[in-house]
Amino acid sequence: MKYLLKISLLALVLTSCQTKTKTESTVIEDVKASDITTSIYPDNVTKVFNAHGGIDNWNSMRTLSFTMTKPNGKEVTTTNLKTRAERIETPTYAMGFDGETLWVNEKGGEAYKGNARFYKGLMMYFYAMPFILGDSGIIYEETTSLTFEGKTYPGILISYESGVGESPDDQYILYYDDTTGKMAWLAYTVTFGKDEKSTDFRYIRYDDWQTINGLILPKSISWYKYEDKVPTEKRNTLVFEDIQLTNEAPDQSLFAKPESAKIID
Template sequence: MKLLYKLSLLLVLAVIVSCKETPKITTETAKEVVTENDVITYPETWVASRVSKAKERLNGTEAGKVIWNAMEAHGGLDTWYANGPVTFRFNYQPLDGKTARDSYQTVDTWSNRAVHTSATDSSAKFGWTGEKAWVMAKDSTAFAYDTKFWALTPLWFVGHPFVLSGEGVNLELLQPTTFKDNDYNVVKVTFDAGTGDAPDDYYILYVNKESNKIAVMRYIVSYPEYFKDGGHAPEKFTEFIGEQTVDGITMPGGFKTYWTVKNDQPGEYITKIDFTDVSFESDLPKDFFDAPEGAKILE
């Protein structure tokens, strides 16, 4: 199964619907799609081309070199694509008692589609097809949060640095810093105008100078549906806790999020995130990411 998958792959990075916490991915469209035994597969040449273009683009700047080296340290962009869609449980737990978000999800790293299944009710699902958001649940309170906004957000926690490989991503090398007695290169990520639904968002990543692995992600949320008059939420400081390696890709073991305070330090601890049950999938049915019959299509 893995062999067939690796022999025929494609990544399509589509402009996504803005998702809470981290709402952006850029567009690069592939031309050829092959359907074989009801499984969508893609020409293997695309992955090589996509990785080559990303490598050339990233290595054109000092900030880009830091991110490319981080990709290599986390397992390699080619491996990330070749492994196929990633499945995991993402349990987002605000410590102030606000709505938790706990789902099993499968995310198509080629075209940024997603399907979420409630961790407590396997019949309750929502997703993003690449063009539209949908939800299917017997109880309207099954997902007491903005599922359209949340559909791809977890990818922007678990998918760094690989989600920075597309066009429309701007990288700036900031002054290095020290956190918990380790030295870090610091890269600020911004986006071209028109990229995603919240191009004013930014991320600031701490990349360990020795290991080249990411340890911290600072970010803001500027989703216009939440900030109709402009502006954004206060900056958050997310620490990557531990690590796990699955099929050659090293990802965090979990996350702790704080408000960012004076001198870019973590302040009040506000959210615990468990990231478990990680695997990569191949040979998913060609309609896996489609809105199921009976689902409600969201505006």
């Protein structure tokens, strides 16, 4: 992701007048993360951030770590929130990204069978909702609401400027509770390795929250089956444990490539 903050003066004027729904992006030079305030976001996006403890509080954090229990054991993910350096530690492999080099270190002779470039940052993005949608290079638009079990949730369509991230054609829809402002659903497409946008949105429900350092973040998230672009029934739930969220930066050596690791091109 790019770290210079991108917004449009025109979009700010339109948002303040509440006459348009789309927020465009352009460059404002030399803006540090610590200078970011909620005023740069559309009102509905700010409403969601505020309901979860505030984007400014989130931007003060530097280290995020969490554990997930997978079929092959515990998977521990640690991320430098400023550089997006990451280390994923499992019983059968370790995967890391130091900001430039992506690597995988196999353990016990068992070959790594995943797609490291696709998986890098993936679970951190899902966990860090809704704040991850405050990154630079994002375009916000209002979109059709989602109705589930008789309740309607307004939607915010998230898309990316060209060249942002590994999959700039990915799209997300954040659905939120209009009364509380809290995030309720995430719809997302998968375009990694493809040359065009997708209209096949998958659905994750966010309805199990916990407070960490004043921020309301997921305790668990649930994927749902879907038909005709609407979620139907729960498919599976992933629980996050041992959450560590601090304003102290992690030791960069954590992300360094071991001699035995393979570099992923």
